[in-house]
Amino acid sequence: MKPWVKYTIVRLGVFLVALVVLVLLLPNPYLATLVAALVAFCVSYLFFAPLRRRVALDLAERRSRPEPLDGDSLAEDAELAERDARDERDARDERDAGRAS
Numbered sequence: 378m379k380p381w382v383k384y385t386i387v388r389l390g391v392f393l394v395a396l397v398v399l400v401l402l403l404p405n406p407y408l409a410t411l412v413a414a415l416v417a418f419c420v421s422y423l424f425f426a427p428l429r430r431r432v433a434l435d436l437a438e439r440r441s442r443p444e445p446l447d448g449d450s451l452a453e454d455a456e457l458a459e460r461d462a463r464d465e466r467d468a469r470d471e472r473d474a475g476r477a478s
Contacts, residue, residue, distance in 0.1 A: 380431040387425060392417035 395416040399409035421429070 380428065380435045384421075384425065384428045384432045387428065388417060388421050391420050395420075 392413055396410060396413035399413050399416075400406055403409045403412070
């Protein structure tokens with residue numbers, strides 16, 4: 378299972394358990410939800426650091442991998458390179474024509 382999925386499920390589980398307990402204890406469901414979110418945050422911050430670290434490493438690894446280019450991107454890159462070369466050649470020809478006259 379991917380680390381971020383596991384971390385998300387664990388955090389949601391902690392939140393839901395805290396929410397059920399607090400809804401039964403507190404008369405105001407909005408207050409119970411806010412307190413449950415705060416409890417879930419604190420519990421996950423204190424006790425799930427290894428899971429959080431794995432999620433961060435997984436995201437960093439995924440971010441560091443170069444994205445494979447598809448056919449459209451390769452064709453677009455080739456067209457832009459060809460246009461740049463043509464513009465550079467035209468500018469050089471104009472410069473040379475200006476020197477010759």
